[in-house]
Amino acid sequence: xxxxxxxxxxxxxxxxxxxxxxxDASNIIEEIIELDIKRKATQTELDKALAETNxxxxxxxxxxxxxxxxxxxxxxxxxxELKLAAKDLEQALSxxxxxxxxxxxxxxxxxxxxxxxxxxxxxxxLVYEEGNIPSLPNNAKPHWxxxxxxxxxxxxxxxxxxxxxxxxxxxxGARLQRALINFFLDEAIEKGYIEYQPPLLINxxxxxxxxxxPDKEGQMYHINEDGLYLIPTAEVPITNIYRNVILKSEDxxxxxxxxxxxxxxxxxxxxKDVRGLNRLHQFDKVEIVQIQSPEKSYETLEEMKDxxxxxxxxxxxxxxIVRLCGGDLSFTSALTYDFEVYSAAQKRWLEVSSVSNFExxxxxxxxxxxxxxxxxxxxxxxxxxxxxxxxxIVAALLENNQTNEGIRIPQALQGYTKFDIIS
RNA sequence: GGAGAUGUGGCAGAGUGGUCGAAUGCGGCGGUCUUGAAAACCGUUGAUCUUCACGGAUCCGGGGGUUCGAAUCCCUCCAUCUCCGCCA
Numbered sequence: 419x420x421x422x423x424x425x426x427x428x429x430x431x432x433x434x435x436x437x438x439x440x441x442d443a444s445n446i447i448e449e450i451i452e453l454d455i456k457r458k459a460t461q462t463e464l465d466k467a468l469a470e471t472n473x474x475x476x477x478x479x480x481x482x483x484x485x486x487x488x489x490x491x492x493x494x495x496x497x498x499e500l501k502l503a504a505k506d507l508e509q510a511l512s513x514x515x516x517x518x519x520x521x522x523x524x525x526x527x528x529x530x531x532x533x534x535x536x537x538x539x540x541x542x543x544l545v546y547e548e549g550n551i552p553s554l555p556n557n558a559k560p561h562w563x564x565x566x567x568x569x570x571x572x573x574x575x576x577x578x579x580x581x582x583x584x585x586x587x588x589x590x591g592a593r594l595q596r597a598l599i600n601f602f603l604d605e606a607i608e609k610g611y612i613e614y615q616p617p618l619l620i621n622x623x624x625x626x627x628x629x630x631x632p633d634k635e636g637q638m639y640h641i642n643e644d645g646l647y648l649i650p651t652a653e654v655p656i657t658n659i660y661r662n663v664i665l666k667s668e669d670x671x672x673x674x675x676x677x678x679x680x681x682x683x684x685x686x687x688x689x690k691d692v693r694g695l696n697r698l699h700q701f702d703k704v705e706i707v708q709i710q711s712p713e714k715s716y717e718t719l720e721e722m723k724d725x726x727x728x729x730x731x732x733x734x735x736x737x738x739i740v741r742l743c744g745g746d747l748s749f750t751s752a753l754t755y756d757f758e759v760y761s762a763a764q765k766r767w768l769e770v771s772s773v774s775n776f777e778x779x780x781x782x783x784x785x786x787x788x789x790x791x792x793x794x795x796x797x798x799x800x801x802x803x804x805x806x807x808x809x810x811i812v813a814a815l816l817e818n819n820q821t822n823e824g825i826r827i828p829q830a831l832q833g834y835t836k837f838d839i840i841s
Numbered sequence: 842g843g844a845g846a847u848g849u850g851g852c853a854g855a856g857u858g859g860u861c862g863a864a865u866g867c868g869g870c871g872g873u874c875u876u877g878a879a880a881a882c883c884g885u886u887g888a889u890c891u892u893c894a895c896g897g898a899u900c901c902g903g904g905g906g907u908u909c910g911a912a913u914c915c916c917u918c919c920a921u922c923u924c925c926g927c928c929a
Contacts, residue, residue: 461891465898472898475910479859482909490909497909664888785889795888 419522419782421797422454435528438535438744446521453518460514464507471500523632527779529744530716530753536743542756543743548727549736551760552818558763561816562694564825565591568840571812573694583684583692583699590840594815594827595702597834598808599677602704602729606805609725611675611706616655618679619646624658627784629750639681648681652705653802660709661784665798667791671718672709675805677702695809696768702808708801711788712778715799716753719775722803723755726771729806732830735814736760738767752777759810763817768810773803 425432429447436443474497481490534543565571570591576584587595607613625631625647630638639648649655656676665672680703684692691697706725710718723739730737742754751774758767778797781787787795819826824841832838 458891461898465891468899469897471909475908476860478909482859494909501909 419779420525420528421778421782422450422522425450425525426454432528436526438529438533439526439747440537440745441526443525446525450518450521450525453514453521457511457514457518460507460511464504464511467500467504467507471497471504474500523783526749527752527776529747530775532741533747533753534741534743535745537745538743539740539746541743542740542746544738545741545755546727546739548731548738549734549760551736552762554762554817554820558817558820560694560763561761561813564816564820565694568825570594570840571695581699583697585695585698590835590837591812593835593837594812594831594840595808597831598806598811599702599704601831601834602805603675603677605729605732606675606704606706606725609673611673614652614656614659614674614676616649616652616676616678618649618681619644620649620654620658621646624654624661627658627661628654628780629783630654637683639683649678650682651680651703651804652676652678653707656705656707657780657800657802658784660781660786660798663786664795665709665786665788667711667788669788670709670711670714670798672707674707675704676707677704680807695813698809704805704808706803706805709786710799710801712796712799715775715777715801718799719753719755719773719801722773722801722805726757726773726803726805730757730759730770732828733811733815734828734830735811735818737770748774750774750776750779752779757806759814761810761814761817763820764813768814770810770814771804771806774801776800776802 420432425447429451433443433447474493478490478493478497481493534541536542559567562573565573568590570587570589572586572588575586603613619641622631622645625638630647630650638650641647656674660672680701682699684697684699706722708718708722727737727739737757737759740756740758742756747754754772754774756769757771757773759770761768777799780800781797786798786800788798790796815828816825819828824839827835827838827840
């Protein structure tokens with residue numbers, strides 16, 4: 419969420435910039451400012467009442483010690499009245515804070531100045547394109563047909579054992595997945611990231627910290643009995659490591675990488691978009707997270723973008739990078755690049771990564787701070803990106819590399835798969 | 842799952858109802874001394890809200906309660922440790 423002081427000082431600018439996200443902030447900003455002014459006044463009043471009761475309590479202590487009982491009783495009565503007043507003020511203050519927070523979490527992050535205006539993905543800005551789109555023969559097959567032809571992914575079996583969207587990977591299909599995971603992790607470690615294996619279940623504080631709660635609750639699987647959620651991405655546990663933490667500026671940059679299963683309910687999806695590996699309830703992903711100082715976070719975003727591009731080049735997949743327009747940008751992000759690979763048999767671009775700078779939006783929520791040069795606490799910037807999401811990479815590899823002999827494995831991966839063709 | 846114990850500042854560790862945001866030690870930072878360093882000595886050293894400032898308020902695992910007054914008493918939740926049970 420946005421910082422209160424920032425909202426006070428930059429009202430007009432925030433309204434202008436949020437218009438790019440097609441969000442009309444004018445009313446809510448007024449409400450927030452009004453609530454905050456009221457909050458401060460109530461706080462001051464409460465502090466005064468408490469200061470008075472503290473003073474009286476001390477006096478009573480002294481009176482008892484010196485044996486002046488009646489005088490003490492007298493003051494006790496006065497103290498009782500003050501206490502009732504303080505209780506009311508406390509109630510008012512806590513209601514005020516709840517209301518203020520409800521409003522604050524409704525306010526999206528401000529888009530970076532380079533974010534183009536727009537309504538949908540068709541307004542995204544193409545920033546980079548790489549590789550040749552392979553020309554496949556007319557009888558080229560989509561990946562779900564290849565998967566069953568070579569017996570490497572079994573969707574029906576997943577439906578039987580669990581439900582739609584939970585496939586089994588089998589034989590060389592399973593080995594290909596494992597190879598990709600190791601390849602992605604090794605590439606990140608090479609670039610200085612620390613590898614983590616996070617818990618796959620998280621509590622509600624963590625879900626709130628990275629912004630899944632309060633309003634995206636329906637997208638996560640929820641274990642009611644224990645009040646836990648299945649992670650939709652490793653971003654949640656990996657970023658929440660730093661919830662309520664005060665870092666030193668020399669700790670920057672923090673670079674973490676984690677492989678995890680990801681679980682998404684994705685209610686309401688249907689049709690060709692969800693065919694095969696295009697959209698699953700459970701999938702694998704390697705996620706990179708960086709925590710950086712505000713001055714350097716955009717430099718870091720570019721570095722992460724190049725790092726992800728490098729993976730796709732090594733996998734010999736044609737891809738493009740788009741800068742998300744305001745309408746497509748997520749609630750929490752200030753700037754996001756999406757990576758899309760071309761899946762040649764489906765003849766469509768598939769999103770395989772999303773790399774974002776959240777600036778201080780997440781860190782304000784989870785109170786992730788650092789001490790600056792002057793010893794003052796500031797919110798750190800958080801960034802993350804998929805590097806990469808597995809299923810659509812597998813889909814593109816299968817479709818783009820199909821030959822009459824079988825499916826060719828790219829050079830960079832052969833050391834991991836220990837085979838060079840799926841036949 | 843059962844029984845018991847514990848949870849205090851960066852760390853260690855005192856404090857069991859009243860001037861305690863908290864002794865002391867270590868660590869950190871600054872200084873004296875020194876050519877420099879070490880040692881020694883002196884000083885300093887948590888967070889949040891509020892105020893132009895002085896100051897004030899809140900925080901001793903989380904939440905709630907008792908009391909004029911709570912780190913200290915009560916309830917509850919969480920975490921850690923020990924023993925038993927179960928188990929990959």
